[in-house]
Amino acid sequence: MLLAESEEKRVEREGFISECFPQPKTSNLSVQDLQELCKQLHKKIDVTDEARYDIAVKIASLRQKIVELKGIKRPSLKRVKKSTDDVLGAYTDPSKLMKPDFKVNLKTVKKEDEKREEVTDWRKNVEAMSGMEGRKKLFDAGQ
Numbered sequence: 001m002l003l004a005e006s007e008e009k010r011v012e013r014e015g016f017i018s019e020c021f022p023q024p025k026t027s028n029l030s031v032q033d034l035q036e037l038c039k040q041l042h043k044k045i046d047v048t049d050e051a052r053y054d055i056a057v058k059i060a061s062l063r064q065k066i067v068e069l070k071g072i073k074r075p076s077l078k079r080v081k082k083s084t085d086d087v088l089g090a091y092t093d094p095s096k097l098m099k100p101d102f103k104v105n106l107k108t109v110k111k112e113d114e115k116r117e118e119v120t121d122w123r124k125n126v127e128a129m130s131g132m133e134g135r136k137k138l139f140d141a142g143q
Contacts, residue, residue: 024037 024041026034026037029037
């Protein structure tokens with residue numbers, strides 16, 4: 001029954017194609033007539049390609065509107081080709097089941113202790129700078 005049904009569909013398809021698209025009569029045509037026929041066919045092909053492109057764009061925009069109305073935004077995913085060996089190997093290979101440790105190759109950074117000046121009593125510092133020795137120290141420090 002399936003073979004008879006597929007044969008019936010094939011005959012129906014061929015009948016539809018022959019009805020809608022008759023064979024062009026190319027016998028007994030001159031070269032110029034053949035060229036003109038080719039030009040006409042190219043124009044028809046261009047028109048149908050434009051219509052097909054317009055329909056494809058409309059379908060894509062309608063699908064996008066449907067997705068927006070649903071409120072679900074799907075990211076565009078890329079296909080990844082994997083062989084069956086890769087897929088089965090991922091389940092059987094214990095090295096692929098272990099999670100990688102990314103901290104292994106990191107450099108260690110030692111914190112340097114900041115050098116802090118000792119806080120002294122400011123009164124002692126003023127007394128040391130008040131005499132001639134203090135002014136000399138300030139003069140030497142300025143140079």
